Amino acid sequence: MDWVLFVTQILNGLQLGVLLFLLASGLTLIFGIMDFVNLAHGSLYMIGAYFCGTFTDITDSFFYGIILAIPATAVVGVIVEIIIIRRLYSQDHLDHVLATFGLILCFDALVHFAWGPEGMAIPLPAILDGQIEILPDIVFPTFRLLIITTGLTLAIILYLVITRTRSGMLIRAGASNRTMIGALGIDIKTLFTLVFGAGAAMAGLAGMMISPITEASIGMGNDIIIVAFVVIIIGGIGSVKGAFIAAILVRFIDTMGRSFLDTFLKLLLSAESAETAAPALSAMLIYILMATILIFRPQGLFPPRGR
């Protein structure tokens, strides 16, 4: 096996994995403490990317673009929560799904209206646009390394916030028994809004970091949201730790499948049928993984306790 390609693909999987985690952690928290299914979480990912593009244009700096776009995305999340989502908590999951599906249509149309149908490319500053030789013979784009470090740092911060701080304690308490923490005098409404805003900011940040690589486009959130669902199903809905492990696992398997499955299948099948089967199989790999895990653990790998 090609050693250089292998290491590069591991890093690629890691980079995509941490981005996916940023999206999935918000989704799993929102579900965990509010019992709310938010299909429109991917729209915040998209909004983040477009905001970042516009602010980068205005300020002429990708860094300022990100710094301005994060709070802007959080504000959009908070507004949506207050106007629409708050009314839905008491209704059933079908209502959540339908209303947030409606929200996706609204967001896509709004972005189409505001930024036009074309995608939006976001230029990287020169300092990030290069490559670094991390190991002998292995070069990796600087920006992707930055994504990995940012993602891992955020994961650690999130872990510390949830396990070590008072707000984290409230979030955990909310995840295991909402009614009780309400009865203990915690202002759940505000807590919900804040968590929603934070989830929006993280999803937005993921969108901002991917868009210099792929460019911001309408519907970019709709493809990744399903993968984020797969992640939180595998990880156990409500568990941030599960989301982290599952996000890395899913992207890792996905990347490896796309790069090496045809080589592997050629050992078993004829070259011709391997060429045909490999792309289809690798596209389905993560769903097969999900199904397999569900057969043995219907609640996911790390189901939160007390539910």
Added chain:
Amino acid sequence: MEKATRFTLRVKITVVIFLVLFFLPIYTGLTDNGFYLDLVNRLMILAIAAASLNLILGHGGMISFGHAAYLGIGAYCVGIPAYYGVDNGPLQIFLAVAASGIFALITGAICLRTKGVYFIMITMAFTQMVFFGFVSVEEYGGDDGLVIDTRSNFGSFINIQDNINLYYFILISLIICLFLIHKITKSRFGLVIEGSRSNEQRMRSIGFDTYRYRLICYVIAGCICGYAGALLGNFTNFISPEMMDWAASGELIFMVILGGTGSLLGPVFGAAAFVILEEWLSSLTLYWHFIFGALLIMVVLFARGGISGIVTYLGNRKQ
């Protein structure tokens, strides 16, 4: 007394709808306007799909967000044989129904082990799996889709190459599917399904294996929707993975909710409202999805009974 009034209003509406549907080709033939025929064809096919979804969603309480997969599977079961020059209609229909049934059986067996949100997301994920599966198979067009050169061939029974014949073929299919679903929901089996939606624990404790009942119901719904998919492939002469995009599944749910869950004609109203709204709004503005999305949110927040609920309401008020 109350029930009788409601019933007659319903029956009146049903009779009027099917009379209109029956005579529509004569009208379009006279005015030479094929557009409405196409619109109604699409409407009726979507109505079959929505009615099958209603069977599991409305009656069974299984919120499948992946029902469009069966439309796609059914359509590919017409397209792929046609690609190899096999245009045998009964065979294609059989393939569509069987493949949908098998897919429903395998995925259903896994999905139904879970509940609530897990179920919603998993059905969604499996459909996405099929979507990506077909996207990456270059042989059958991948992303770009596959043109179906010839429609299904039913020999001397009916020639659906002719648009009018296709229309009646779809209309009769709709009637048969609705009748079938009606029979299922009124049967003992249907009552068990209904019962396990409202109180699964009780159904289990009085001795029903609810998992098995649900799975069978899930497979039946998949088969019916697969049949609708075969019709869709014949109608559009083209298939692409786009048909099973998760937005397509969302639209199907929207039709069921808009029409009103759990009633027989609800999905037909819902599909009609959906197709007409789509046609009308998209002629108004490029950004019609916004209005559509806002409408969806409104329906959820303010009008959970759907169109069928409004009909019931009017029927009651009259009395």
